[in-house]
Amino acid sequence: MKKFFEEFKEFALKGNVMDMAIGVIIGAAFGNIVSSLTDSFINPLIALICGGNSEDGVKIGGQFVINGVAFDYGSFLSAVINFLIIALVLFCMLKAVNGAVEKAASLKKKEEAAAEPTTKICPKCQSEINIKATKCPCCTADLDA
Ligand SMILES: [Zn+2]
Numbered sequence: 001m002k003k004f005f006e007e008f009k010e011f012a013l014k015g016n017v018m019d020m021a022i023g024v025i026i027g028a029a030f031g032n033i034v035s036s037l038t039d040s041f042i043n044p045l046i047a048l049i050c051g052g053n054s055e056d057g058v059k060i061g062g063q064f065v066i067n068g069v070a071f072d073y074g075s076f077l078s079a080v081i082n083f084l085i086i087a088l089v090l091f092c093m094l095k096a097v098n099g100a101v102e103k104a105a106s107l108k109k110k111e112e113a114a115a116e117p118t119t120k121i122c123p124k125c126q127s128e129i130n131i132k133a134t135k136c137p138c139c140t141a142d143l144d145a
Contacts, residue, residue, distance in 0.1 A: 034082050035078065038082055038085075039078065118130070120133075122139065124141040
Protein backbone atom coordinates (compact mmCIF):
# COMPACT_ATOMS: atom_id res chain seq x y z
CA MET A 1 0.00 0.00 0.00
CA LYS A 2 2.87 2.37 0.78
CA LYS A 3 4.40 1.65 -2.60
CA PHE A 4 1.09 2.48 -4.25
CA PHE A 5 1.05 5.93 -2.65
CA GLU A 6 4.67 6.51 -3.58
CA GLU A 7 3.92 5.65 -7.17
CA PHE A 8 0.88 7.90 -7.13
CA LYS A 9 2.94 10.78 -5.69
CA GLU A 10 5.52 10.33 -8.43
CA PHE A 11 2.78 10.26 -11.05
CA ALA A 12 1.09 13.35 -9.62
CA LEU A 13 4.33 15.33 -9.36
CA LYS A 14 5.31 14.68 -12.95
CA GLY A 15 2.81 17.34 -14.02
CA ASN A 16 0.85 14.93 -16.17
CA VAL A 17 -2.05 15.15 -13.75
CA MET A 18 -2.23 18.93 -14.13
CA ASP A 19 -2.19 18.66 -17.91
CA MET A 20 -4.85 15.99 -17.74
CA ALA A 21 -7.03 18.03 -15.37
CA ILE A 22 -6.77 21.08 -17.63
CA GLY A 23 -7.68 18.88 -20.58
CA VAL A 24 -10.72 17.50 -18.80
CA ILE A 25 -11.91 20.97 -17.75
CA ILE A 26 -11.42 22.43 -21.22
CA GLY A 27 -13.11 19.36 -22.70
CA ALA A 28 -16.12 19.79 -20.43
CA ALA A 29 -16.40 23.51 -21.16
CA PHE A 30 -16.03 22.85 -24.86
CA GLY A 31 -18.67 20.11 -24.68
CA ASN A 32 -21.09 22.64 -23.18
CA ILE A 33 -20.44 25.09 -26.01
CA VAL A 34 -20.97 22.40 -28.62
CA SER A 35 -24.17 21.08 -27.05
CA SER A 36 -25.52 24.60 -26.75
CA LEU A 37 -24.70 25.11 -30.43
CA THR A 38 -26.55 21.96 -31.42
CA ASP A 39 -29.48 22.74 -29.09
CA SER A 40 -29.83 26.31 -30.31
CA PHE A 41 -29.14 25.99 -34.03
CA ILE A 42 -28.78 22.47 -35.31
CA ASN A 43 -31.76 20.86 -33.56
CA PRO A 44 -34.26 23.49 -34.77
CA LEU A 45 -32.71 23.11 -38.23
CA ILE A 46 -33.24 19.34 -38.09
CA ALA A 47 -36.81 19.88 -36.93
CA LEU A 48 -37.34 22.35 -39.76
CA ILE A 49 -35.84 20.03 -42.39
CA CYS A 50 -37.69 17.01 -41.04
CA GLY A 51 -40.82 19.05 -41.47
CA GLY A 52 -42.97 20.49 -38.73
CA ASN A 53 -45.63 20.86 -41.44
CA SER A 54 -45.77 17.18 -42.35
CA GLU A 55 -49.25 16.04 -43.46
CA ASP A 56 -49.02 12.97 -41.28
CA GLY A 57 -48.34 15.08 -38.23
CA VAL A 58 -46.02 12.44 -36.82
CA LYS A 59 -43.10 14.77 -36.29
CA ILE A 60 -43.16 17.23 -33.43
CA GLY A 61 -39.88 19.04 -32.88
CA GLY A 62 -37.25 16.36 -32.48
CA GLN A 63 -39.67 13.51 -31.86
CA PHE A 64 -41.56 10.87 -33.75
CA VAL A 65 -44.88 10.14 -32.08
CA ILE A 66 -46.31 6.79 -33.07
CA ASN A 67 -49.46 5.63 -31.27
CA GLY A 68 -48.73 8.11 -28.54
CA VAL A 69 -45.20 6.83 -27.98
CA ALA A 70 -42.53 9.50 -28.48
CA PHE A 71 -39.22 8.62 -30.11
CA ASP A 72 -36.82 11.40 -29.17
CA TYR A 73 -34.58 11.23 -32.24
CA GLY A 74 -33.66 14.93 -31.79
CA SER A 75 -31.56 14.42 -28.68
CA PHE A 76 -29.98 11.31 -30.16
CA LEU A 77 -29.05 13.21 -33.32
CA SER A 78 -27.67 16.10 -31.28
CA ALA A 79 -25.55 13.67 -29.23
CA VAL A 80 -24.18 12.22 -32.47
CA ILE A 81 -23.53 15.70 -33.86
CA ASN A 82 -21.88 16.77 -30.59
CA PHE A 83 -19.61 13.75 -30.78
CA LEU A 84 -18.71 14.39 -34.41
CA ILE A 85 -17.91 18.07 -33.79
CA ILE A 86 -15.80 17.31 -30.71
CA ALA A 87 -14.00 14.46 -32.47
CA LEU A 88 -13.30 16.71 -35.48
CA VAL A 89 -11.96 19.54 -33.31
CA LEU A 90 -9.82 17.16 -31.25
CA PHE A 91 -8.48 15.64 -34.48
CA CYS A 92 -7.60 19.10 -35.81
CA MET A 93 -5.97 20.06 -32.50
CA LEU A 94 -3.97 16.84 -32.46
CA LYS A 95 -2.89 17.43 -36.05
CA ALA A 96 -1.86 21.01 -35.21
CA VAL A 97 0.11 19.89 -32.16
CA ASN A 98 1.81 17.08 -34.08
CA GLY A 99 2.60 19.49 -36.91
CA ALA A 100 4.13 21.99 -34.47
CA VAL A 101 6.22 19.27 -32.83
CA GLU A 102 7.40 18.00 -36.22
CA LYS A 103 8.17 21.52 -37.40
CA ALA A 104 10.20 22.25 -34.27
CA ALA A 105 12.10 19.00 -34.73
CA SER A 106 12.89 19.67 -38.39
CA LEU A 107 13.87 23.27 -37.58
CA LYS A 108 16.30 22.03 -34.95
CA LYS A 109 17.71 19.51 -37.42
CA LYS A 110 18.14 22.26 -40.01
CA GLU A 111 19.91 24.48 -37.49
CA GLU A 112 22.24 21.65 -36.60
CA ALA A 113 22.94 20.99 -40.28
CA ALA A 114 23.45 24.70 -40.96
CA ALA A 115 25.94 25.06 -38.13
CA GLU A 116 29.37 25.36 -39.75
CA PRO A 117 31.70 22.45 -39.15
CA THR A 118 34.71 23.30 -37.00
CA THR A 119 36.64 20.12 -37.69
CA LYS A 120 37.70 18.03 -40.67
CA ILE A 121 39.11 14.57 -41.12
CA CYS A 122 42.77 14.29 -42.03
CA PRO A 123 42.93 12.35 -45.35
CA LYS A 124 46.21 10.73 -44.34
CA CYS A 125 45.47 9.44 -40.83
CA GLN A 126 41.67 9.92 -40.55
CA SER A 127 42.01 11.93 -37.32
CA GLU A 128 39.53 14.70 -36.57
CA ILE A 129 41.46 17.98 -36.70
CA ASN A 130 40.75 21.72 -36.80
CA ILE A 131 39.19 22.79 -40.10
CA LYS A 132 41.77 25.56 -40.61
CA ALA A 133 44.76 23.29 -40.03
CA THR A 134 47.31 23.16 -42.87
CA LYS A 135 49.43 20.59 -41.06
CA CYS A 136 47.96 17.57 -39.29
CA PRO A 137 48.85 17.60 -35.58
CA CYS A 138 48.57 13.80 -35.45
CA CYS A 139 50.62 12.58 -38.41
CA THR A 140 52.30 15.92 -39.35
CA ALA A 141 51.22 15.54 -42.99
CA ASP A 142 50.94 18.77 -44.98
CA LEU A 143 47.33 19.53 -45.88
CA ASP A 144 45.85 21.88 -48.47
CA ALA A 145 44.34 24.87 -46.73
ZN1 LIG B 1 46.85 13.22 -39.99
